Amino acid sequence: xxxxxxxxxxxxxxxxxxxxxxxxxxxxxxxxxxxxxxxxxxxxxxxxxxxxxxxxxxxxxxxxxxxxxxxxxxxxxxxxxxxxxxxxxxxxxxxxxxxxxxxxxxxxxxxxxxxxxxxxxxxxxxxxxxxxxxxxxxxxxxxxxxxxxxxxxxxxxxxxxxxxxxxxxxxxxxxxxxxxxxxxxxxxxxxxxxxxxxxxxxxxxxxxxxxxxxxxxxxxxxxxxxxxxxxxxxxxxxxxxxxxxxxxxxxxxxxxxxxxxxxxxxxxxxxxxxxxxxxxxxxxxxxxxxxxxxxxxxxxxxxxxxxxxxxxxxxxxxxxxxxxxxxxxxxxxxxxxxxxxxxxxxxxxxxxxxxxxxxxxxxxxxxxxxxxxxxxxxxxxxxxxxxxxxxxxxxxxxxxxxxxxxxxxxxxxxxxxxxxxxxxxxxxxxxxxxxxxxxxxxxxxxxxxxxxxxxxxxxxxxxxxxxxxxxxxxxxxxxxxxxxxxxxxxxxxxxxxxxxxxxxxxxxxxxxxxxxxxxxxxxxxxxxxxxxxxxxxxxxxxxxxxxxxxxxxxxxxxxxxxxxxxxxxxxxxxxxxxxxxxxxxxxxxxxxxxxxxxxxxxxxxxxxxxxxxxxxxxxxxxxxxxxxxxxxxxxxxxxxxxxxxxxxxxxxxxxxxxxxxxxxxxxxxxxxxxxxxxxxxxxxxxxxxxxxxxxxxxxxxxxxxxxxxxxxxxxxxxxxxxxxxxxxxxxxxxxxxxxxxxxxxxxxxxxxxxxxxxxxxxxxxxxxxxxxxxxxxxxxxxxxxxxxxxxxxxxxxxxxxxxxxxxxxxx
DNA sequence: CGCCTAAAATAG
DNA sequence: TATTTTAGGCGC
Numbered sequence: 001x002x003x004x005x006x007x008x009x010x011x012x013x014x015x016x017x018x019x020x021x022x023x024x025x026x027x028x029x030x031x032x033x034x035x036x037x038x039x040x041x042x043x044x045x046x047x048x049x050x051x052x053x054x055x056x057x058x059x060x061x062x063x064x065x066x067x068x069x070x071x072x073x074x075x076x077x078x079x080x081x082x083x084x085x086x087x088x089x090x091x092x093x094x095x096x097x098x099x100x101x102x103x104x105x106x107x108x109x110x111x112x113x114x115x116x117x118x119x120x121x122x123x124x125x126x127x128x129x130x131x132x133x134x135x136x137x138x139x140x141x142x143x144x145x146x147x148x149x150x151x152x153x154x155x156x157x158x159x160x161x162x163x164x165x166x167x168x169x170x171x172x173x174x175x176x177x178x179x180x181x182x183x184x185x186x187x188x189x190x191x192x193x194x195x196x197x198x199x200x201x202x203x204x205x206x207x208x209x210x211x212x213x214x215x216x217x218x219x220x221x222x223x224x225x226x227x228x229x230x231x232x233x234x235x236x237x238x239x240x241x242x243x244x245x246x247x248x249x250x251x252x253x254x255x256x257x258x259x260x261x262x263x264x265x266x267x268x269x270x271x272x273x274x275x276x277x278x279x280x281x282x283x284x285x286x287x288x289x290x291x292x293x294x295x296x297x298x299x300x301x302x303x304x305x306x307x308x309x310x311x312x313x314x315x316x317x318x319x320x321x322x323x324x325x326x327x328x329x330x331x332x333x334x335x336x337x338x339x340x341x342x343x344x345x346x347x348x349x350x351x352x353x354x355x356x357x358x359x360x361x362x363x364x365x366x367x368x369x370x371x372x373x374x375x376x377x378x379x380x381x382x383x384x385x386x387x388x389x390x391x392x393x394x395x396x397x398x399x400x401x402x403x404x405x406x407x408x409x410x411x412x413x414x415x416x417x418x419x420x421x422x423x424x425x426x427x428x429x430x431x432x433x434x435x436x437x438x439x440x441x442x443x444x445x446x447x448x449x450x451x452x453x454x455x456x457x458x459x460x461x462x463x464x465x466x467x468x469x470x471x472x473x474x475x476x477x478x479x480x481x482x483x484x485x486x487x488x489x490x491x492x493x494x495x496x497x498x499x500x501x502x503x504x505x506x507x508x509x510x511x512x513x514x515x516x517x518x519x520x521x522x523x524x525x526x527x528x529x530x531x532x533x534x535x536x537x538x539x540x541x542x543x544x545x546x547x548x549x550x551x552x553x554x555x556x557x558x559x560x561x562x563x564x565x566x567x568x569x570x571x572x573x574x575x576x577x578x579x580x581x582x583x584x585x586x587x588x589x590x591x592x593x594x595x596x597x598x599x600x601x602x603x604x605x606x607x608x609x610x611x612x613x614x615x616x617x618x619x620x621x622x623x624x625x626x627x628x629x630x631x632x633x634x635x636x637x638x639x640x641x642x643x644x645x646x647x648x649x650x651x652x653x654x655x656x657x658x659x660x661x662x663x664x665x666x667x668x669x670x671x672x673x674x675x676x677x678x679x680x681x682x683x684x685x686x687x688x689x690x691x692x693x694x695x696x697x698x699x700x701x702x703x704x705x706x707x708x709x710x711x712x713x714x715x716x717x718x719x720x721x722x723x724x725x726x727x728x729x730x731x732x733x734x735x736x737x738x739x740x741x742x743x744x745x746x747x748x749x750x751x752x753x754x755x756x757x758x759x760x761x762x763x764x765x766x767x768x769x770x771x772x773x774x775x776x777x778x779x780x781x782x783x784x785x786x787x788x789x790x791x792x793x794x795x796x797x798x799x800x801x802x803x804x805x806x807x808x809x810x811x
Numbered sequence: 812c813g814c815c816t817a818a819a820a821t822a823g
Numbered sequence: 824t825a826t827t828t829t830a831g832g833c834g835c
């Protein structure tokens with residue numbers, strides 16, 4: 001038997017299966033998808049079985065073939081589907097196959113190959129001499145080399161000599177970080193009558209022992225954890241020991257899952273009556289769930305329209321069909337409230353995966369899935385890889401969120417993977433958003449996804465009234481404060497009424513752009529239609545995409561004002577200003593400084609919910625998913641900061657943020673107001689956000705995208721090169737560009753090579769090439785060939801190249 | 812000629 | 824990626 005194994009060496013040269021002989025004793029447990037240890041060159045490495053050959057094995061065995069050394073798990077961590085998906089990802093995203101595999105399984109399963117020192121038979125007490133290291137090795141027989149270097153730095157240099165003289169040898173060991181939590185459980189060994197007799201026979205003063213036995217008498221056949229006996233019944237360890245000694249009970253170690261929600265009870269929430277709108281959108285979704293064939297939906301519903309209830313119903317019906325469901329949420333909105341909602345509805349059938357879990361907890365949640373002990377997974381991006389065998393539904397909430405794009409290799413987008421997975425399983429894909437990504441909405445209007453609309457809020461609550469304040473007028477009226485008169489007035493009003501507020505600082509724009517404070521003019525690139533970024537060092541304004549640069553003007557080109565300069569502001573500054581203007585105001589500030597500690601995020605929100613603050617002040621993180629009944633005002637200090645980012649999605653992101661923030665106010669009985677402060681009130685993203693008009697925004701933004709040649713009209717590939725020498729990295733970028741140019745379609749545009757916006761990172765200079773294409777059916781193959789050609793050239797250099805398909809961050 | 816460092820080759 | 828092999832540079 002021959003196993004084809006991909007090994008944990010994530011480079012292109014080794015990105016293919018290697019053949020290994022499977023020794024007879026491993027043939028019963030090895031499988032496609034198994035995690036194995038194999039010798040590779042002089043080392044031992046972890047690898048994954050991607051194929052097994054039983055016939056024509058002899059031919060292959062003639063070559064120099066090595067044996068599989070070990071199979072690491074009883075059941076393979078990779079299902080056939082995941083393996084197939086990883087192969088697709090490696091082609092689609094041009095990453096090593098093994099990298100795609102490792103993205104799918106918990107980090108603790110990634111084994112590390114280590115070099116160890118072992119004592120040979122020649123080493124005994126006599127040969128140890130006065131060496132501390134040799135004595136230690138004589139006792140333990142082997143030690144990790146890294147440990148030796150740390151503990152015996154003086155003797156480390158002597159090691160090669162001892163190896164040469166045959167006292168010591170080196171070997172490799174692959175170790176993973178799997179740990180399993182054990183808990184002690186108590187079981188009664190007595191029959192009913194025996195138990196009664198035993199209770200009577202106990203001496204009067206054996207009070208605790210009696211209580212234990214009575215507990216077993218009361219709950220016949222049940223087992224109790226030692227911890228629970230102690231916490232709830234006040235029974236200490238020693239009476240249990242005594243009972244065990246009598247042979248009446250047994251204390252056993254049982255493996256348990258690490259569950260951060262173990263001690264929480266989740267209230268079962270009754271299913272609500274669906275609104276007519278909800279029923280309307282549910283009908284086709286549920287029909288697809290029933291038919292068990294591929295279907296994809298975009299649920300476009302305003303904030304507060306009750307999308308979550310639609311998701312929950314679709315999931316419930318999927319489970320009733322005997323299939324499994326994956327529910328993806330952006331990391332930020334995977335709050336305890338959300339978890340509560342799912343646990344309340346689906347109880348123990350839910351596994352939760354998010355970044356706040358420890359690696360052990362994450363592993364345990366994952367094991368619940370692969371052991372088929374749960375039917376629903378709620379999680380962030382990587383939950384799309386849940387090892388289910390019969391996925392019937394994939395829901396992507398807040399579909400437009402950029403956190404679905406992974407920014408390291410493999411640079412996948414969870415939405416793309418979800419589409420693949422839904423097709424593969426004849427499953428239903430349901431994406432929901434109040435502000436869909438342009439790419440998604442465009443495909444929905446062209447029929448690739450079925451578009452479902454929920455334009456009204458539940459209970460016909462009105463959308464909040466949006467007030468746009470032109471900050472240029474404030475300046476003219478001698479108001480130099482960061483709060484407009486309107487916002488100032490409304491804050492005072494809410495303070496008087498004892499209602500709560502959310503004040504939002506659009507900190508994305510902290511990277512500085514150049515703007516005229518008098519007329520709102522911002523400097524933009526003449527080629528790319530994006531804002532220029534201010535460069536302090538040489539006082540220039542510069543385009544991040546194409547490299548266009550001009551000197552920072554002293555006067556505004558539009559209105560000649562001198563008030564043209566770079567722009568930015570911080571949460572602490574806002575907090576100080578609030579305290580100054582409204583003495584006694586209670587501000588809960590949420591930013592990197594106040595939320596870095598684990599659990600502090602939640603703590604602050606609870607504080608706000610409990611009414612211990614008048615204002616919740618923060619950046620994006622407060623704009624999503626939060627639902628506070630007493631919030632009646634949402635204020636945005638400077639809407640422009642995200643509008644003028646050097647990013648073709650700047651307008652889209654601004655529209656999304658304004659809509660999300662607006663959605664925070666007036667979700668319940670109290671009606672809400674939204675105040676948007678801006679220097680460019682005439683910008684379409686602000687006008688349409690004010691009117692809650694997504695379709696109008698979509699129309700305007702699509703015109704821009706068509707004009708500038710960005711998605712959805714063109715798709716992008718960003719190729720980034722880095723090297724410590726500028727001339728070398730430039731040559732590398734040109735080598736790649738020169739290979740690609742003659743082989744691309746006529747309609748494909750290759751931009752660059754130009755210096756990357758962040759031109760130097762960790763003392764390496766960065767250049768980039770951007771491909772804009774409309775129709776390149778074989779692009780992945782072309783890029784793979786180009787990569788091979790590049791690597792041929794790169795043999796003498798050490799230029800690093802990364803390829804980002806459909807990039808989000810263009811830095 | 813031997814020793815050291817750096818680049819190149821290789822991994823089943 | 825980590826390791827071994829090979830090549831070449833340099834002092835004596």
